[in-house]
Amino acid sequence: xxxxxxxxxxxxxxxxxxxxxxxxxxxxxxxxxxxxxxxxxxxxxxxxxxxxxxxxxxxxxxxxxxxxxxxxxxxxxxxxxxxxxxxxxxxxxxxxxxxxxxxxxxxxxxxxxxxxxxxxxxxxxxxxxxxxxxxxxxxxxxxxxxxxxxxxxxxxxxxxxxxxxxxxxxxxxxxxxxxxxxxxxxxxxxxxxxxxxxxxxxxxxxxxxxxxxxxxxxxxxxxxxxxxxxxxxxxxxxxxxxx
Ligand SMILES: Nc1ncnc2c1ncn2[C@@H]1O[C@H](COP(=O)(O)OP(=O)(O)OP(=O)(O)O)[C@@H](O)[C@H]1O
Numbered sequence: 657x658x659x660x661x662x663x664x665x666x667x668x669x670x671x672x673x674x675x676x677x678x679x680x681x682x683x684x685x686x687x688x689x690x691x692x693x694x695x696x697x698x699x700x701x702x703x704x705x706x707x708x709x710x711x712x713x714x715x716x717x718x719x720x721x722x723x724x725x726x727x728x729x730x731x732x733x734x735x736x737x738x739x740x741x742x743x744x745x746x747x748x749x750x751x752x753x754x755x756x757x758x759x760x761x762x763x764x765x766x767x768x769x770x771x772x773x774x775x776x777x778x779x780x781x782x783x784x785x786x787x788x789x790x791x792x793x794x795x796x797x798x799x800x801x802x803x804x805x806x807x808x809x810x811x812x813x814x815x816x817x818x819x820x821x822x823x824x825x826x827x828x829x830x831x832x833x834x835x836x837x838x839x840x841x842x843x844x845x846x847x848x849x850x851x852x853x854x855x856x857x858x859x860x861x862x863x864x865x866x867x868x869x870x871x872x873x874x875x876x877x878x879x880x881x882x883x884x885x886x887x888x889x890x891x892x893x894x895x896x897x898x899x
Contacts, residue, residue: 657720659684659819659850660705664714667700674700676875677714682852684818687845689861690854692871693899698854699746700875702821705852706743707734739768742812746823746854748804752796757788757807760796764815782810787836801828805837813844820844822853826860838864858896870896 658681667674675697682688690698703709704716710725717723718737728734745751754760761782765775783789786806791799796807805825812820822841826834842864845851855861868886870879879892886892 658682658717659719661717661720662714665701665704665711665716666713667697667704667709668712673875675704678877679714680869680877680880682850684850685845685848687841687851687864687866688853689865689868690852690871691856691858691861691868691896691899693856693873696871696873697875698856698871699823702743702823702852702854705819706741706821707737708743735767739764739815740817741819741821742815742817743821744805744808744812744823744825746827748801748808749797751808751811752799752804754796756792757783757794757796757799757810758792760807761811761814764811768815778814778816782813785813786810786840802830802833805829809837809840817849819850819852822851824854824856826855826857834860856899858893858899868896 660682662681663679665678666676678701690701692698700709704711707723707728710728715722715724718741721727723737728737752760754763758779761779762775765778770778783792786809788803788806788810791803791807796804799807809825820841825837829837841851841853853861866883868879868881868883869877870892872878881889881892
């Protein structure tokens with residue numbers, strides 16, 4: 657059964673289209689890469705999926721539940737969605753606001769009302785998983801770009817979401833850090849998570865992506881292909897290399 661079901665989904669900013677008429681389903685456990693040029697709509701789709709914005713047109717169902725402005729106006733329901741769908745933002749500064757890394761990672765589980773011992777366990781587990789244990793007493797705002805990405809991911813994982821949305825998670829990382837991030841995402845997928853990641857760098861994501869949604873400059877998804885389908889389409893691969 658589809659985890660995410662989009663029908664004719666569009667989003668308009670005041671003066672421009674962000675996403676044009678997208679219909680698709682995503683099943684549990686998929687690793688989906690959103691590919692396309694700057695401004696093509698990848699971040700807009702992630703914002704809609706995370707419930708940070710609601711569609712101008714069309715419908716979005718998550719686990720068969722209609723996610724619309726009425727649903728998101730209910731604070732309890734909104735929190736439930738944010739627990740199930742975690743997002744690592746392109747600009748991690750917008751999601752790091754606690755005085756220490758450990759408090760940052762503890763924040764979400766505390767909001768869920770988990771016991772102090774469960775919160776401590778999640779903090780330790782997620783810091784270890786993201787190789788961030790040595791950062792636990794640091795001020796998030798003062799971390800390097802790569803460190804911030806790891807801590808942002810740890811804070812999202814601490815909620816144990818079913819779906820991970822990642823907006824250009826490899827930007828600004830060294831080659832070694834990119835590899836570590838991709839390996840971790842593959843491990844998370846193997847553990848049952850659904851991964852949806854925006855990127856404009858095909859070479860970086862090709863080894864891990866199992867399905868590729870390709871956006872064009874007009875904010876349409878023009879191709880929706882599996883990795884093996886893509887392997888038989890050299891023209892499409894060449895197009896992705898030039899994003
Ligand atoms: N806050 C905003 N206000 C107005 N227009 C916006 C806003 N955010 C995005 N847009 C516009 O919506 C379109 C889609 O943008 P979006 O950020 O989704 O693209 P993207 O594919 O994620 O780009 P990038 O690769 O540069 O991150 C673009 O034309 C962009 O200029």
